[in-house]
Amino acid sequence: MPTKPMTAATKQKLFKTVVQIADAVPYTDATLARVAKAAKVPVAQLQTQFVDFTHLLIAVQQYILDELRDNVIDATSHLPPGLERVRNATKVYLDHSLQRRGLRVWLLQARREQPQLAEGLRRQNHSFALVISTEFHALGWPYPLAAARLYLAAIQEAARLEQPKGEALAYVREAIWDIARFYTHQVKVGVAK
Amino acid sequence: MPVKKAPTRKTPAKITALEPREALVAAGLRLLADGLPSTQLTARVVAAEANLKTPQFNKTFPEFPLYLASILRRLSEQVRAETLQAIGRKAPSRDLVRKAITAYLDAILRRPALPEISLAMRAHPACQEVTRERINSMVMLGTLQLKMAGVPNYEGLGRLGMAMLFEIANSEYEARRALPEYRLTLDAYFVGP
Numbered sequence: 001m002p003t004k005p006m007t008a009a010t011k012q013k014l015f016k017t018v019v020q021i022a023d024a025v026p027y028t029d030a031t032l033a034r035v036a037k038a039a040k041v042p043v044a045q046l047q048t049q050f051v052d053f054t055h056l057l058i059a060v061q062q063y064i065l066d067e068l069r070d071n072v073i074d075a076t077s078h079l080p081p082g083l084e085r086v087r088n089a090t091k092v093y094l095d096h097s098l099q100r101r102g103l104r105v106w107l108l109q110a111r112r113e114q115p116q117l118a119e120g121l122r123r124q125n126h127s128f129a130l131v132i133s134t135e136f137h138a139l140g141w142p143y144p145l146a147a148a149r150l151y152l153a154a155i156q157e158a159a160r161l162e163q164p165k166g167e168a169l170a171y172v173r174e175a176i177w178d179i180a181r182f183y184t185h186q187v188k189v190g191v192a193k
Numbered sequence: 194m195p196v197k198k199a200p201t202r203k204t205p206a207k208i209t210a211l212e213p214r215e216a217l218v219a220a221g222l223r224l225l226a227d228g229l230p231s232t233q234l235t236a237r238v239v240a241a242e243a244n245l246k247t248p249q250f251n252k253t254f255p256e257f258p259l260y261l262a263s264i265l266r267r268l269s270e271q272v273r274a275e276t277l278q279a280i281g282r283k284a285p286s287r288d289l290v291r292k293a294i295t296a297y298l299d300a301i302l303r304r305p306a307l308p309e310i311s312l313a314m315r316a317h318p319a320c321q322e323v324t325r326e327r328i329n330s331m332v333m334l335g336t337l338q339l340k341m342a343g344v345p346n347y348e349g350l351g352r353l354g355m356a357m358l359f360e361i362a363n364s365e366y367e368a369r370r371a372l373p374e375y376r377l378t379l380d381a382y383f384v385g386p
Contacts, residue, residue: 142374142377146374171349
């Protein structure tokens with residue numbers, strides 16, 4: 001008998017379950033069956049909805065990227081362009097990465113093997129870079145998209161560095177604020193001052 | 194008293210095993226330097242360039258990704274050597290940082306096979322290891338330069354700065370040309386206007 005398509009609420013519940021499993025189970029042990037058991041849904045239903053584990057991960061990746069975007073909007077929409085807004089957005093990004101630590105590890109490993117996952121992240125990064133570039137453009141940086149892509153690369157590296165300890169690292173945050181101050185014109189010279 | 198023989202560095206058997214390996218790697222590097230896309234490197238093409246038979250290639254490199262990892266390692270060494278040459282034994286300065294950034298990016302641009310193979314083979318453990326070593330070695334170099342230049346928080350800035358540098362290298366690889374606006378954006382931060 002064909003299974004019913006999942007409702008948005010059921011999907012969200014499922015994605016949250018995947019996030020929880022990722023905190024406890026290594027990627028190599030992750031399977032569709034394991035997720036189905038933890039989420040108390042039939043494997044057949046997951047197969048109908050997502051086909052396989054990779055496609056489930058693609059959907060979960062999009063779910064946490066959307067969650068991150070919403071968190072950034074919540075934390076910045078009331079602020080004018082400038083250092084404080086960039087700092088708030090950066091802090092939300094880094095804290096979100098720490099909260100979703102297990103899943104990030106899964107995704108990092110999965111992206112090496114599944115180009116579709118890497119492509120999803122690449123597209124999302126492009127959107128993030130465009131958003132950041134409008135910020136740098138408003139602040140008068142001469143090459144806003146270039147600055148945005150470099151700044152995003154720095155944030156991602158910061159998130160990667162904080163990953164193993166699972167906590168904010170002072171030297172990393174200090175470095176990212178230094179870069180943010182420079183590209184938002186708060187200081188005239190960066191590291192080599 | 195019996196006279197001990199001076200130890201030989203390699204047994205004859207090892208020398209014969211090493212020679213084709215070296216010849217095959219050198220042949221691949223020559224082909225790439227002459228403009229052959231890395232996707233067109235095959236056991237047959239490389240063996241012919243090295244004046245060897247294809248079975249000799251297959252015996253030396255039972256898996257083609259292992260050959261690509263050797264090529265990757267050699268290209269990485271070349272990039273590092275060119276970057277170090279730009280730094281030389283000069284005293285750390287703003288201008289030296291700019292020179293090192295330019296030398297690194299130019300060296301990568303001249304070797305599109307490096308990012309190409311790195312990306313295509315990212316799921317293979319041998320290639321992952323070479324890429325990891327390349328990144329670590331460049332991060333160490335960058336961090337050391339900042340430390341010698343007396344930059345506070347050289348560790349954090351070195352790591353995030355290198356992530357920005359790698360982002361430029363990736364962007365330039367995608368564009369297949371130097372991107373001055375990206376280089377200027379990074380130079381401005383590390384070196385000043």
